[in-house]
Amino acid sequence: MGKALDGVKILDFTHVQSGPTCTQLLAWFGADVIKIEKPGTGDITRGQLRDIPDVDSLYFTMLNHNKRSITLDTKNPKGKEVLDALLKHCDVLVENFAPGVLDRMGLTWEYIHKVNPRMIVASVKGFGPGPYEDCKVYENVAQCAGGSASTTGFREGPPLVTGAQIGDSGTGLHLALGIVAALYQRNTTGKGQKVLCAMQDGVLNLARVKLRDQQRLAHGPLTEYSQYGEGVPFGDAVPRAGNDSGGGQPGWILKCKGWETDPNAYIYFITQAPVWEAICDLIGEPGWKTDPGYKTPKARLPKLKAIFARIEQWTMTKTKFEVMQECNKVDIPVGPILSMKELAEEPSLRATGTVVEVDHPTRGKYLTVGNPIKLSDSVSEVKRSPLLGEHTEEILRDVLKFGEKQIAEIRSSGAIGGTEKMAAE
Numbered sequence: 474m475g476k477a478l479d480g481v482k483i484l485d486f487t488h489v490q491s492g493p494t495c496t497q498l499l500a501w502f503g504a505d506v507i508k509i510e511k512p513g514t515g516d517i518t519r520g521q522l523r524d525i526p527d528v529d530s531l532y533f534t535m536l537n538h539n540k541r542s543i544t545l546d547t548k549n550p551k552g553k554e555v556l557d558a559l560l561k562h563c564d565v566l567v568e569n570f571a572p573g574v575l576d577r578m579g580l581t582w583e584y585i586h587k588v589n590p591r592m593i594v595a596s597v598k599g600f601g602p603g604p605y606e607d608c609k610v611y612e613n614v615a616q617c618a619g620g621s622a623s624t625t626g627f628r629e630g631p632p633l634v635t636g637a638q639i640g641d642s643g644t645g646l647h648l649a650l651g652i653v654a655a656l657y658q659r660n661t662t663g664k665g666q667k668v669l670c671a672m673q674d675g676v677l678n679l680a681r682v683k684l685r686d687q688q689r690l691a692h693g694p695l696t697e698y699s700q701y702g703e704g705v706p707f708g709d710a711v712p713r714a715g716n717d718s719g720g721g722q723p724g725w726i727l728k729c730k731g732w733e734t735d736p737n738a739y740i741y742f743i744t745q746a747p748v749w750e751a752i753c754d755l756i757g758e759p760g761w762k763t764d765p766g767y768k769t770p771k772a773r774l775p776k777l778k779a780i781f782a783r784i785e786q787w788t789m790t791k792t793k794f795e796v797m798q799e800c801n802k803v804d805i806p807v808g809p810i811l812s813m814k815e816l817a818e819e820p821s822l823r824a825t826g827t828v829v830e831v832d833h834p835t836r837g838k839y840l841t842v843g844n845p846i847k848l849s850d851s852v853s854e855v856k857r858s859p860l861l862g863e864h865t866e867e868i869l870r871d872v873l874k875f876g877e878k879q880i881a882e883i884r885s886s887g888a889i890g891g892t893e894k895m896a897a898e
């Protein structure tokens with residue numbers, strides 16, 4: 474059996490993180506992703522945050538698996554010819570340039586649609602149409618503009634960004650879904666369409682529960698927020714809620730054995746209503762099962778801080794894994810705070826292909842995150858990222874069927890790089 478997206482050809486104009494996340498997913502599902510890079514430099518992340526001199530950074534390698542790389546100066550007339558041939562050949566153009574860049578390259582929607590009416594043009598931008606549409610945007614800008622930062626952190630502290638790249642990788646994920654939907658619709662219409670995913674919109678979508686709470690505020694305090702129990706009045710916007718659960722079952726992060734020296738000796742503990750009695754037994758407070766002051770979720774809401782403090786007395790006597798083991802036995806939902814070191818070493822994640830070791834010709838072996846979306850009949854294999862321009866000749870010859878004379882002309886025009894692969898090797 475082949476791959477889910479076998480036969481889909483992607484002209485990949487993406488760079489940095491948001492766009493590459495999207496095209497990497499499409500490549501994992503079997504699409505042929507041809508990444509166009511500027512001769513000489515390529516995707517700027519190749520050289521960013523380098524841990525080994527003159528070797529593609531992990532930033533780049535971990536976002537560009539299973540792709541082919543062609544170096545092409547799209548502003549060179551010969552380069553434009555190659556680009557036009559690629560436009561005719563491919564099904565989807567994916568880009569995350571700053572606003573206006575694609576148009577300046579001459580790739581307006583009208584032009585692309587004329588060259589290939591079936592072409593889907595998928596874009597990540599920082600903002601959708603409106604006052605900020607011309608702005609350049611990076612991850613943390615999106616987290617701030619999309620409502621995540623204002624609702625993350627502790628009430629007493631400043632807004633916080635999160636380590637999960639919800640602005641970049643989150644938007645790339647949204648865009649991939651938009652592309653697959655547009656490909657599906659093209660089966661009936663025969664025509665391509667534009668797919669736009671703004672990073673602000675992607676973050677807001679992921680912060681949906683906070684817009685829910687904004688509207689609930691109009692009808693009274695948010696009783697599941699611990700500030701309610703602490704008697705702190707609410708303002709007119711959703712506050713930062715520390716480690717409060719975003720759902721209807723109260724939760725908090727609690728210390729476990731070793732917290733004094735291990736910054737990750739903590740566990741997320743959820744006092745889910747259906748297992749309240751099991752929690753009381755486990756922590757040695759059986760009286761709370763029948764005490765009217767604790768028996769119902771409503772009665773507990775104003776006392777959550779004290780309740781979690783009592784549970785923490787129990788969790789501090791055990792490691793996070795012991796807490797997890799004991800809680801799982803009686804169906805109490807808890808989550809150990811796992812460090813990146815622990816995740817990298819976790820055998821079950823290796824077994825499922827979520828954490829994968831990859832070999833790279835200039836870097837050697839490194840770890841990456843494989844496809845988190847598992848299809849039973851289209852299993853993703855993680856193949857190393859391409860060296861800069863590694864597939865330039867192969868694409869001109871085998872994909873675009875250019876003859877040797879034509880390739881020589883393109884080469885002598887300076888439109889393609891050529892030596893990068895050798896330099897890298």
Ligand code: COA
Binds near residue numbers: 509577597610
């Ligand atoms: N050949 C010739 N020129 C090329 C080229 C190629 N193969 N590939 C790119 N370029 C040129 C572009 O034409 C552009 O030139 P121009 O401004 O003279 O028209 C230039 O390279 C750089 O494009 P730009 O996208 O503006 O890069 P940047 O480094 O200035 O900005 C971002 C980076 C991420 C801020 C910006 O691309 C952006 O806001 N993207 C949308 C939001 C986004 O995805 N952000 C998250 C990134 S993880």
